[in-house]
Each structure stands twice: as structure tokens, then as C-alpha cells.
Amino acid sequence: MISLIFITIGILFNLLGCIGIIRLPDTYNRLQAATKCVTLGCCSILLGVVFHFGFSDAGTKVLVAIPILFFASTVGAHALIRGTYHFGIKLGNKSVKDDYKDALK
């Protein structure tokens, strides 16, 4: 039962991330929404799986999977956003500040 609650929460977060990736205007903001929501959502689903299987071989396997998922998604987001900036995509027209431009010179 408790696993179902976790999974439901996770899917709600995933849904939010999905709406974000469709609605937001430029690449940077899409990455913002998507990474956070989807990572937390999937971690939550995996936690639900841990509670479902209990302390067994499957449960510990999922416990191992959570840090891998966490690091993979955050580092992936970081590398992607840096790559996007170097690729030459401009910040959206709503943006107000850009300190990184100076640092690259």
C-alpha cells in the first residue's frame, strides 16, 4: 500500500516535468523543469519498489539504483546545459542576466 502511494507521487511529479518540457519557452528552462521533476519522480517510484519488495535481493538492488539514477541525471543535466551554452543557443528573451558570457572571454 505504502509503495502505491510513493509510486503515485512519483508519477505526479513526472507529469509535472512532462508539462514543463512542453510548455516552457527555451532549452535552459525546459532542462530546469524536466530534470528536477523527473529525477525526483523516478527516485520516488524506485522507493516505492523498495517498500514493495522489502529487504530482499530486489530491494537492495533498487537501493543501489537510486544513487546511480541521481548522479546520472544531475550530471547529465549539467553537461547538457553547458553543452547547450557552448553550442551557441542564446538565452531566452525573458532572461535578465548573463554572467557566464564574461567568464568565457
Added chain:
Amino acid sequence: MSNYLNILLYIQIGISVVCMYRIIRGPTIPDRMVGADIFGILVVGICAIISIQTERSFILDIGIAWIILSFIGTLTLAKYLTGKKLNE
């Protein structure tokens, strides 16, 4: 219980299909890559739910392998985006 899980599974699959929209539509290359990255993470969720549904734990193995390969793919594409060589 299993009915409810089924509904959740369909919602999750629907979310990843919507992600496909960004991969196909995305106006620039980085947009498509963001879509692919997010899609890779969502698949792990699908694997987890299926493993509960069928009570077979080896599907989790597939999920972990998927996230690892997706991570390597994302890093490689990000490396390509920065446009630098291996040793820069």
C-alpha cells in the same frame, strides 16, 4: 490493486510518449537531446512498475543497465555539443 497499477503504468507510458514530442518537434539539436535524456530516465520508472506488476526482479536489472547506457549517451552528446576535442 493490480488494476490501479495498470492505470499508473499507462500514465507513465503516456508521459514518455509525450516526451517523444519534444524529440521529434524540438526546434534545435539541444532540445532533442533534452527530450532524449528525460526519456531515458522515464524508462527506468516504466521498468520499475513492470517489475512490481509481474513480481519478477530481473526487470530491474534491465532498468539499471538502461540508465547507465543512457547516461553515457547523454555525456557523449554533451561532449559533441561543446564542440571540443577529446583532449581540450
Added chain:
Amino acid sequence: MKGMTLIVKKTTQLIGGMIFMYGIYVVAHGHLTPGGGFAGGVIIAGSFILITLAYGDDFLKLVGEKAGTTMVESFATIMVILIATSGFLFGTRIFFNNFLPKGVVGHLVSAGVLPLYNIFVGTEVAASIFIIFLSLIIFKEESSK
């Protein structure tokens, strides 16, 4: 500064070992779960690719150059063929004969020679995928000179 940013470098330190161990897990449990030599080999090669991406060619100097990978690959293939031939020598003159005791279904040490095949196929696949990656990278570097 070679390679990618500090964040990527430090995280690959943490996660590279994990990926390597996971690949070995997939190879070693190949006769019990889905996966086996090919899938595990791809994951092991993935860990090397990850480190190479993050650190530039520092890692290559540790493992040896491209030539070394070719050697590993050839050696592993010869080992696979030799295991096949060992059935010919010890068993009843049949290639691919499973002459070791079979054990109990579901244990780690079971299924005769299948785990040995898995291990060497895994080594072979890891080496060859890594060599494909290196070749494509070196092609790219040479062409942009």
C-alpha cells in the same frame, strides 16, 4: 584542462567503479538472469568510455594504447575457442561439449562451462566496443587536423 568540467570528473570517479562492478555482475550472473557476455561487456566498455570522455587520454596511458586493446580482444577470442576445443579434448570428441558438472539451477556456480564462456565473451565484447569507440574518436581527431 583536459576533459570535461570538474563536476563530471568527480562524479565519474564515483560512478565509474559502480558501473564496472555492475557490468561484472551482469556477466557473472549471465546464466541466471537475462544479459550475459554481450550485455555485460557493453556495460564494462561503457565505464571505460565514461572515464575516457571525462579525463581525455590520461586513462589511455594507464590501460595501454589502442594496440593493447586489440591484444586483449584476440586473447579473449582465442580463449573462447580453446574452451570450445577443451570439450573436444576431455569429453567425447565434441566441440562445445559441456563436460563440467552442471550443479543446481539458480546457483552462482552451475551450468558447467557456460560461465567461462560468458566471462571471455564479456572481455572480448568490452575490448572490441572500446576499440570501436577509440577508432571513431581518433578518426575524428585526425580528420579535423
Added chain:
Amino acid sequence: MNPLIPLFVVTPLVGAFLIMITGRFIKESDKYLTSFVLLFLVFISFYSLLTTGENLSVYKVGGWEPINKVPIGIYMVMDGFTSIFVCIINLIGFLSAFYSSSYIKRYTAGNYFYALFCLMIAGMNGVVLSGDLFNIFVFLEISVISSYALVAFGVEKNELEASFKYQVLGGLASFLILFGIGFIYWKTKTLNIADIKEVFNAGYDKSYYLFVQILILSGFGLKAAIIPFHAWLPDAHSSAPSPISAMLSGVLIKAVGIYVIIRLFFNMFAVSEGMAILITTLGTLSMVIGVFLAIGQWDIKRLLAYHSISQMGYVVLSVGIGMTLVSRGANQEVASLAIAGGIFHLINHAAFKGLLFLNAGAIEYTIGTRDLKEMGGLAKSMPVTSATSFIASMSISGIPPFNGFFSKLIIIIAAIMAKFYLLAALAVIVSIITLASFLKFQRYAFYSKSDVMKNPQIKEVPFPMVFSMVILSIICVLLSLLAIPDIRDAILTPAVNILTDPIKYSSIIIGQ
């Protein structure tokens, strides 16, 4: 259980990977190792040719015995037809490898060359020996992928482009074959050729069966370069290094194309008249169009490549005639004669086309060009090359004492006896045009006067190349002995019997 059978695959595989290791430590060990491995293979293949005869020996990999007469393991089969092929592959392979030991000095990375060569040999032996559809596919891909790499071995513009074309069309063919295998597996739930035959005998759906046959024929036809699918062959065969051209043209298109077509259409599918007439038509088309495309060529190797298409047309034509007769159920002797003529011509073609490509390689090695207009008068400075190439030219165009004459004669006689008068006439005309084309080749390359012959630098090629060419020309002459009825009965008749008998192959394999 004949323990020799798997050695045909295992030895070259071990050799290939040993070369990669020893080639790095011991210099020039690669060529000796390759020659040694292939010499060993030649010995055991001739041994098995002599001992096989009418027998059929089966090897079950892994020792899996059939359950309820349903085969579950991987089977390797050695019969009369197979043993002939194994002999051709290993003999031409050995001579080409020995020839390369001096030819390949122009290129760097010799050990890669020899490793790929051994892999190609292993793949072809595997295709010929396996009695299982999917293993045919796997070994076919092994040999074909190594040939992709070997075609591109020179990494110049021509080679790369030819290799690209070859790979795209070869990939297409592979997927057609895989689709065909999938359709067969869907209906029969088995992959063993003999077992599929048994299942088909119990009854099948006509249109489905036709669809599968078309898929398989177009897939292997692409690999064999029968005429509507021939686009890749001239480029690939002319761009590869010369020993590889000899292997590709002399052996590879036969082993992975013609052999599988003959084997599957006789021993797996029930022989049907419509399909037989289609195959005969394709053979005739390739025979005629190939030779007409060859006339206008001035590049030696392209000329030889187009002649390969034409000569393969002869083989397919005569096998098609035999198939038609078998399906009609009449005139079994004529059918046997036609098929025997086809197989005979196939063996001959391996010998003389291999020799011609080796000659072309020798000419290119000496004067550095492949254009007929730029050479001439080489007969004085290169006597051995000239003599061997004369023998090969006379063989391919069917001049009496040489082997090509007898096989063409058998094909034409069979066509006349089967009342295909038009096809017989076409075969004669094509033979005459071939003669004309090769007279042009002889005249421009060896006898006409030109500036090249005044160059004192030109002399005979080194010993390994001469050795291979001389041996092949002796074989060219000796092969005409196969026309004598006693020898033909000993070698060709078992192969023909296993093909024309509708149930022998499957019943023996299932029975064991």
C-alpha cells in the same frame, strides 16, 4: 560423427586471432602462419573429398542428439557436393595467400590483411558445411564483413566507394535473407534444412511458399550478383587487392551465393517448375548481358569482373535446366547431365578466374597500371605470366584441350537434349564473344608493340606469385580430366545424386 568437419571452421578462426597476437611480436610470422593453416586445410579437404563419395556424414555440435527424430542441435553436414566446394575454397585460398606474401608488400598492416583473410576462409567453410539456415546466415555475415574490409583495404577513393556500394547492397541482401529465414521459422518452427523439408512435405500454403522463395532467391541472388542485382560486383571486384579479387570472384560469390541457392532450392524447397524457369531466365540474362557489358571495358580487372557475371550465368542456366527437368519428372539422365555440367563449370571457373585475376595482379604489380591501352608487349619480359594467362584465356573462352571447353560442351549438349535450342545457341554465341574479348586482352596486354616494352626495368614477378600462377594453370589443364566418365562418376556424380534425389538428404539426416 566425423571429427574432421568442425576443423574446417575452427582452424582458420584460431589462425586469424593467433596472427593478431604473434604478428606483433615476431616479424613476418603472419604469412607463414596463414600459408601453413591453409595448407593443412587443403590436405584435410582433399582427404575428405576422397573419402566422402556417396556417404553423408553429420556432425552434431555440442553432442545434442535428436529427440523423437526432431533435431535440436546445430548440424554440420558433409556430402559429395559440399566436399567439392570445400576443396575449391581451400585450394584457391591457399594459392591466393601464398601469392599475397609478396604482393601485399605494397600495403602496410600485413597482419590485419592475413587475419581478415583467415576469417573469410572460416566463414565460407562454415556456410558450405552448416546444415542449418541461421548458421548459414551467421557464417555468411562473417565472410562478407571481412570481405567488406578487404575491399576497402587500400583506403583510396575507388576502394572506399566500391566498399560502400558493396556494403549497402550486401546489407540489403542480408536483411532480405533474414526476413526469409523468419518467415520459414514462423511456419515450420525449425531451422534445420532437412527438418524444414520434412515439414514442407506434409503440406504448405502455395502463395506463402512462393513469397518465401522470392525473398530467399533475391537475397542470395544479390550476394551472387545474378544480373538484376549485379551493380556492386564490378566495382568491388576490381577495386580489391588482386589476391582478394581472385578469392571474391573465384570463390566467395559461389560459396555464399550459388551454393546456397542450389542447396536450398533442391534440398529444402520442393522443386517447382515456375521457380525453375525463373532461375533459368535469370541465368540466361546474366550470361548474355554480362558478356555484352564486358566488351567495352578497358580496365583489366573490370573486364574480368563482368566476365564473372557472364560465367556465373552459365552455371545458373545449366542448374536451372536441370531443375526444370527434375520438376517435370522426365529425362532424369539429362537433368543429371545438366547439373553435372553446371558444377563442372563452377569448379573450372574457380580455377581460371582465380588465375586470371592473379595475372592481372602480376601485371599491375610490375607496371603499375590496369589500363589495357597503356600496356603492351609484355610477352617477352614476363614469359610465365604471359603463358599462364594464355592458358586461362583459352580455358574461359572454351578452346578444346582446356577445361572450359568440356564444361561448356556438357552444358550445351544438355540444353540441346532438353530441347532448349535457343538457350544452346545463346551459350555458343556468348562463348564466341568471350573469345573475342579475351583475344583483345591478350593482344593489347602481351603482344602489341608499345613504349612499355622498351623499359628494361620490367622483369618477371617474384617466386611466390609465379608459383601460384603455375600451379593454377596446371590445375586448369588437369581439370579437363573430369570429363572422362570414370573420374566424373567418382567426383561429380555423388554431388549430382544428392541434389536430384528429393528425399535422400533429409531422410539420412533425420534418420541419424
Added chain:
Amino acid sequence: MRYITMFILSLIFWLLLTFDLTVPNIIVGTVSSIICSLFFGRFFITNVYKLLQPRRYFWFVIYLFVFIWECIKANLDVAYRVLHPAMPIRPGIVKVKTTLKSDLAKMLLANSITMTPGTISVDIIDDNLYIHWIYIRSEDPEIYTGMITGAFEKYIKRIIE
């Protein structure tokens, strides 16, 4: 020393993954851990002795709770911005100076920042973190540095340095 740390960590990872305490499994795990430490040990953590101090683990647990709380806040924040019809975003890249010294700490800080309300770290150059912020609340460097790094920096300092 580094190699031994790597060995122990990978053995723990292996045991968690297989969840099987039979003898063959442990032997396979040991052998593969040795191989793993030979390959990857060179790149691993430098100051090993810090792993032996228990209070660091205590702070790590507290840090985890803080972190999860921040994560949930981040998600609700994003949810608000995404679902609001007008989409109140004000994005930009800001520069933040950190006081952390070691590389591992910087990495942990950057990853934490990535998971907190509306921020993703773009790059690290020396001591400066460049951060993409979805809604810039203030233009003053002092204030926004506190907003972004303040929650984590002190814990990370206690854990690692």
C-alpha cells in the same frame, strides 16, 4: 591506500547488488573488486583517513534530510511556475563564489544546487560557480549567494572538510 578504499567500496556495492552471502559469490566479488580497484583506484578520493571519523556520517544523515526537503520544495516551485497561466519566469545565469576548497566538496555542492529550487550549475571555474536560475529574485550578489548555497555549504563543510 586509495586502492584499498576503492576495493572496500566496490565489495560493499557488490554485496548489496547480489544480496547473497554464499562463499562462491564472495570469492567472485573479491576478485572483481580487486580488478576494479586496479582500474579505477587511481582516480579515487585522496584523503582516505576522513572516512574513519564517525561524526562526518552523522552530518551526512542530517544533510540528507535537508536535501530531500529542498528537493521537494524545488519541485513544488517548478510546479507552480509550470502550471501558472502566465508562467512567472525570469531566467538568467549568475555567478556565485564558494568558500569550499576540495574538489569533492565542490562537486557535491554543484550536484545539490542542481536539485534545488530553480537552479542548475552550468560550470565551475576556480572558486566561481556559474548557475542558471529560473527566477532571479535579487540583483545583489551577497543576497543571492546566500539564497543558493547557504542551505548546503555549512553541512558540506562539516562532512568533507
Added chain:
Amino acid sequence: MIAYIMCFILFLVGLYGVITRRNLVKIAVSLSIMEISTFLFFALIGYIDGGIAPIVDPADPAKTYVDPLPQALILTAIVIGLATTAMLMAVIIRLYRKYGTFDIREIKKLRG
């Protein structure tokens, strides 16, 4: 049944790409699409309604499994496909270095 038709359509899409595209890399991608449609077809013919993945569970071996043979065949075919694709990409990269373009209309030295 619709799945079979879909995978045949996928095959035709790949064939269309191989015939009409002018870019070397796109030809390679189209070949990969054809390859994958073939694998999909193999996976479909092994499917049994209500069957589960063919991993034997020691606790409860009597279940309905799907046919494992096509899956083994696909694994082999995937490895072969990997080799083919790597070879093709290597040749394409070499061609790009020689000609400086991916356009097939400009890479036309050989004729006939």
C-alpha cells in the same frame, strides 16, 4: 496482426530511405532502420499470447514461456548488425576525409 504490418511498413521506410537519400550517413541510418524492423519481426514470431519472458524460475518452473529461440537468434543478429554498422561508419568517415562531403552525387568516380 497489425504489429506485423507495422514492422513491414518500417522495412519499407528503410528501403525508401536507402533509395532516395543523398547523404551517406542517412543511408546508413536507413539501413539500421531496416535491420531493426527485421529484429522486430523475429521478436514477434516468437510471441505467445499470455507467455512470459523465458527465464526459468527455480521455484515455479511450470509457466507459459514465449519461444526463446527467436530471441537468441536476434541477439546474434544484433551483434552482426553492430559489426556491419561499425564497418559502414568507418568507411563513411574515410570517404568524408577523402572528399570533404557526405553528398553521394559528388562521390561518383566509379560508373557502370
